[in-house]
Amino acid sequence: MSRTIRVTVWNEYVHEREIPAIAAVYPEGIHGCIRRFLSREEDIAVTCVTLDMPHQGITRELLAGTDVLIWWSHARQEDVTDETVRLVREAVHAGMGLIALHSAHFSRIMRDLMGTTMTLHWRHGDSEKLWCIAPAHPIARGVPACIDLPAEEMYGEPFDIPRPDDIVFLGWFASGHVFRSGMTFIRGMGRIFYFQPGHEEAPVYEQPEIQRIITNAVRWAAPVCRLDGPPDNVAE
Amino acid sequence: MSRTIRVTVWNEYVHEREIPAIAAVYPEGIHGCIRRFLSREEDIAVTCVTLDMPHQGITRELLAGTDVLIWWSHARQEDVTDETVRLVREAVHAGMGLIALHSAHFSRIMRDLMGTTMTLHWRHGDSEKLWCIAPAHPIARGVPACIDLPAEEMYGEPFDIPRPDDIVFLGWFASGHVFRSGMTFIRGMGRIFYFQPGHEEAPVYEQPEIQRIITNAVRWAAPVCRLDGPPDNVAE
Amino acid sequence: MSRTIRVTVWNEYVHEREIPAIAAVYPEGIHGCIRRFLSREEDIAVTCVTLDMPHQGITRELLAGTDVLIWWSHARQEDVTDETVRLVREAVHAGMGLIALHSAHFSRIMRDLMGTTMTLHWRHGDSEKLWCIAPAHPIARGVPACIDLPAEEMYGEPFDIPRPDDIVFLGWFASGHVFRSGMTFIRGMGRIFYFQPGHEEAPVYEQPEIQRIITNAVRWAAPVCRLDGPPDNVAE
Amino acid sequence: MSRTIRVTVWNEYVHEREIPAIAAVYPEGIHGCIRRFLSREEDIAVTCVTLDMPHQGITRELLAGTDVLIWWSHARQEDVTDETVRLVREAVHAGMGLIALHSAHFSRIMRDLMGTTMTLHWRHGDSEKLWCIAPAHPIARGVPACIDLPAEEMYGEPFDIPRPDDIVFLGWFASGHVFRSGMTFIRGMGRIFYFQPGHEEAPVYEQPEIQRIITNAVRWAAPVCRLDGPPDNVAE
Numbered sequence: 035m036s037r038t039i040r041v042t043v044w045n046e047y048v049h050e051r052e053i054p055a056i057a058a059v060y061p062e063g064i065h066g067c068i069r070r071f072l073s074r075e076e077d078i079a080v081t082c083v084t085l086d087m088p089h090q091g092i093t094r095e096l097l098a099g100t101d102v103l104i105w106w107s108h109a110r111q112e113d114v115t116d117e118t119v120r121l122v123r124e125a126v127h128a129g130m131g132l133i134a135l136h137s138a139h140f141s142r143i144m145r146d147l148m149g150t151t152m153t154l155h156w157r158h159g160d161s162e163k164l165w166c167i168a169p170a171h172p173i174a175r176g177v178p179a180c181i182d183l184p185a186e187e188m189y190g191e192p193f194d195i196p197r198p199d200d201i202v203f204l205g206w207f208a209s210g211h212v213f214r215s216g217m218t219f220i221r222g223m224g225r226i227f228y229f230q231p232g233h234e235e236a237p238v239y240e241q242p243e244i245q246r247i248i249t250n251a252v253r254w255a256a257p258v259c260r261l262d263g264p265p266d267n268v269a270e
Numbered sequence: 271m272s273r274t275i276r277v278t279v280w281n282e283y284v285h286e287r288e289i290p291a292i293a294a295v296y297p298e299g300i301h302g303c304i305r306r307f308l309s310r311e312e313d314i315a316v317t318c319v320t321l322d323m324p325h326q327g328i329t330r331e332l333l334a335g336t337d338v339l340i341w342w343s344h345a346r347q348e349d350v351t352d353e354t355v356r357l358v359r360e361a362v363h364a365g366m367g368l369i370a371l372h373s374a375h376f377s378r379i380m381r382d383l384m385g386t387t388m389t390l391h392w393r394h395g396d397s398e399k400l401w402c403i404a405p406a407h408p409i410a411r412g413v414p415a416c417i418d419l420p421a422e423e424m425y426g427e428p429f430d431i432p433r434p435d436d437i438v439f440l441g442w443f444a445s446g447h448v449f450r451s452g453m454t455f456i457r458g459m460g461r462i463f464y465f466q467p468g469h470e471e472a473p474v475y476e477q478p479e480i481q482r483i484i485t486n487a488v489r490w491a492a493p494v495c496r497l498d499g500p501p502d503n504v505a506e
Numbered sequence: 507m508s509r510t511i512r513v514t515v516w517n518e519y520v521h522e523r524e525i526p527a528i529a530a531v532y533p534e535g536i537h538g539c540i541r542r543f544l545s546r547e548e549d550i551a552v553t554c555v556t557l558d559m560p561h562q563g564i565t566r567e568l569l570a571g572t573d574v575l576i577w578w579s580h581a582r583q584e585d586v587t588d589e590t591v592r593l594v595r596e597a598v599h600a601g602m603g604l605i606a607l608h609s610a611h612f613s614r615i616m617r618d619l620m621g622t623t624m625t626l627h628w629r630h631g632d633s634e635k636l637w638c639i640a641p642a643h644p645i646a647r648g649v650p651a652c653i654d655l656p657a658e659e660m661y662g663e664p665f666d667i668p669r670p671d672d673i674v675f676l677g678w679f680a681s682g683h684v685f686r687s688g689m690t691f692i693r694g695m696g697r698i699f700y701f702q703p704g705h706e707e708a709p710v711y712e713q714p715e716i717q718r719i720i721t722n723a724v725r726w727a728a729p730v731c732r733l734d735g736p737p738d739n740v741a742e
Numbered sequence: 743m744s745r746t747i748r749v750t751v752w753n754e755y756v757h758e759r760e761i762p763a764i765a766a767v768y769p770e771g772i773h774g775c776i777r778r779f780l781s782r783e784e785d786i787a788v789t790c791v792t793l794d795m796p797h798q799g800i801t802r803e804l805l806a807g808t809d810v811l812i813w814w815s816h817a818r819q820e821d822v823t824d825e826t827v828r829l830v831r832e833a834v835h836a837g838m839g840l841i842a843l844h845s846a847h848f849s850r851i852m853r854d855l856m857g858t859t860m861t862l863h864w865r866h867g868d869s870e871k872l873w874c875i876a877p878a879h880p881i882a883r884g885v886p887a888c889i890d891l892p893a894e895e896m897y898g899e900p901f902d903i904p905r906p907d908d909i910v911f912l913g914w915f916a917s918g919h920v921f922r923s924g925m926t927f928i929r930g931m932g933r934i935f936y937f938q939p940g941h942e943e944a945p946v947y948e949q950p951e952i953q954r955i956i957t958n959a960v961r962w963a964a965p966v967c968r969l970d971g972p973p974d975n976v977a978e
Contacts (some may be wrong), residue, residue, distance in 0.1 A: 157742040
């Protein structure tokens with residue numbers, strides 16, 4: 035129970051380098067912010083990789099040593115290669131946890147794992163109240179019933195996603211929209227958490243309650259059972 | 271497929287007789303309004319009963335001839351007797367459909383069938399947007415993505431309810447709350463739909479989209495399999 | 507409610523032409539057998555297509571006029587083209603129902619829609635008892651609690667599949683295995699039923715109870731809402 | 743994460759004192775066996791109570807200091823008082839975990855929390871293979887894909903139970919039956935695991951794999967959030 039959870043944060047890392055206003059919000063990059071708060075936890079060790087690295091930052095060796103992969107992407111979703119998608123999918127199927135943040139709902143890997151279009155309604159310049167509807171879920175441990183996000187992009191229903199295993203959070207947006215903002219799924223041996231907050235223009239990942247949720251999600255998503263590869267057919 | 275669905279509408283029928291402003295909203299009683307719009311459907315036949323009738327309007331014979339029971343209650347939830355609860359529960363277990371409207375979430379029969387406290391947050395004087403999040407569900411047939419309810423009581427999360435089978439609607443409230451506003455459950459052979467809209471002070475059940483949802487729910491809840499009584503143990 | 511449901515049966519149609527013993531079981535092909543029993547229903551109209559037809563039998567026009575697609579495949583799963591997979595996936599997302607039979611669990615389209623490996627345990631030469639565990643489900647209407655399949659290929663757990671919406675049937679195999687043998691899923695607007703029975707060496711689709719299940723599944727999978735194409739993102 | 747989980751084992755403790763053959767299987771009582779193997783775990787502390795104790799062994803104070811209650815009952819289900827049922831239900835709603843073993847599916851507390859009849863098929867003198875169908879679930883940690891129970895009472899489908907949150911185990915019985923043998927539910931804040939094995943005539947709870955499952959279930963069911971009492975309505 036006391037082993038270290040090895041987290042890899044994969045960040046597209048485009049907006050933070052191209053847009054000064056966003057660089058001001060996340061001077062270390064979104065991955066740097068996530069690494070900072072996760073690294074405070076004794077049982078978590080963090081590695082960061084970005085899209086511009088060789089092999090898009092993703093190798094079989096890295097994933098074999100990753101318990102939970104956190105993924106943030108937006109502007110370059112379609113640049114992620116078939117090979118990267120395949121490696122991540124196979125690692126999830128073999129038991130690696132996956133936390134997809136915000137616009138990563140539309141990443142190739144999430145569309146691949148979910149089998150739906152992952153489409154939704156959206157608009158900039160909104161605010162959100164994040165309601166916890168599953169207070170007995172491990173991801174809700176120590177999380178308040180309602181979290182205010184003064185500036186957040188609106189993501190609204192209908193959200194084209196398979197029925198989730200658990201809906202932990204619902205989002206209320208000032209513009210009149212609602213969203214399933216925190217949901218879990220299992221694919222193969224892999225435990226997946228999708229979490230909607232985290233538009234790059236506001237320091238959402240600096241909020242302690244959001245950090246608490248992501249930290250809880252890391253512990254929840256850590257592998258129960260890790261195979262050498264995806265499950266295979268067995269002839270008896 | 272063409273048989274008639276026999277609906278019984280049970281209404282507490284207290285507010286409409288005691289409070290003139292509510293009588294003005296529902297001069298026929300809430301049950302009268304529901305009977306009126308359901309009776310337009312060729313495949314539906316409606317009977318109404320109320321709390322003040324002998325046996326609280328509920329007998330074994332009535333329920334044996336009821337395919338779907340619609341239940342509205344609020345002020346006198348605790349006056350419903352053990353015998354009434356038992357008869358309804360046994361009919362649901364044997365296959366009768368049940369549609370619990372608005373404050374009937376806190377009816378004795380719903381608490382009995384759900385096994386949770388059914389508690390929630392609430393306040394008067396709000397407005398709601400009802401979002402359909404399961405457009406492929408039969409209860410959503412022909413229902414728009416969003417329905418405006420200009421005056422509705424707020425019901426808010428956390429709602430202490432078992433995990434539903436299907437969440438068809440989410441409610442957005444102007445006061446900043448969200449709610450699982452339309453949900454399905456199975457108990458025994460009985461198909462159950464809980465639907466949150468319908469505070470007695472506004473003519474919510476006169477809205478065509480709401481009527482469409484309740485009509486769809488009647489067809490969805492009609493028995494697939496009706497037993498003579500609740501399922502029993504079988505020694506092989 | 508009385509409109510005709512347009513069913514297309516897609517059959518790989520390889521075993522029945524290559525192996526005399528299987529030709530003896532299904533002289534019309536598996537598709538021919540399914541067409542025969544579905545065509546007895548007044549509200550169902552059936553078209554059959556096979557892998558060897560132009561475009562593998564699948565065109566956008568055909569799917570646009572198909573309410574429910576039934577799919578049987580085994581020996582040539584990997585020959586199904588990207589284009590065929592894409593057309594079927596988009597039609598499902600837009601609302602077409604899909605019934606995947608037996609070894610079609612491992613079809614490219616099911617792996618694509620489910621996002622898992624769809625692997626399992628298997629062996630030839632077994633027998634099955636098919637237990638209905640959801641008697642209140644529309645697919646179970648008129649179906650007995652247990653159906654004997656004297657000769658059936660074993661499919662056994664663990665089955666690498668996402669959590670289903672409904673598990674309607676569990677399979678018991680004489681060799682000591684169990685399987686989730688009938689399950690429903692929603693992907694986009696499309697309603698999907700996976701049904702395990704139907705190994706080609708025994709006349710399973712000639713059994714009246716199995717025909718009843720597939721007929722029920724056709725009615726269950728018929729579109730509630732059919733879009734012109736897959737759902738898309740909406741900027742508010 | 744390292745705090746002690748306080749487990750209370752409640753055992754009816756009738757069969758073991760009345761029937762010599764059963765006393766030979768469980769000379770310490772079923773509770774004694776469970777206490778023995780759970781007490782080997784550093785993070786678990788065990789208390790045992792039985793039906794014949796004052797207040798049937800259940801007081802508000804005991805439950806307030808219990809993280810997870812394990813319940814075995816059979817011959818005297820109906821002797822459990824309204825007060826005992828109420829205290830346990832309120833503790834579960836407030837966050838206490840509950841593990842209901844074998845015939846405790848038909849305990850008053852489980853019927854009360856589930857809202858169904860909990861009826862099933864049964865017969866003595868069978869054998870079971872217990873298949874794990876959710877290897878990524880925490881209760882499956884370190885558990886083999888299949889466990890042989892050479893002597894076990896048959897419990898068979900249809901089992902009249904609400905749709906579970908997770909189905910972790912399916913049971914195969916030599917007599918031709920299947921069963922959902924390990925399932926989770928949430929009621930209020932309380933996490934519930936129902937586990938079918940454990941007929942009193944065979945030393946099932948002495949099998950290391952079964953002990954592993956129950957130990958995992960204790961850690962899974964430990965409260966995420968413990969309230970002072972059941973959730974209540976909140977007027978905003």
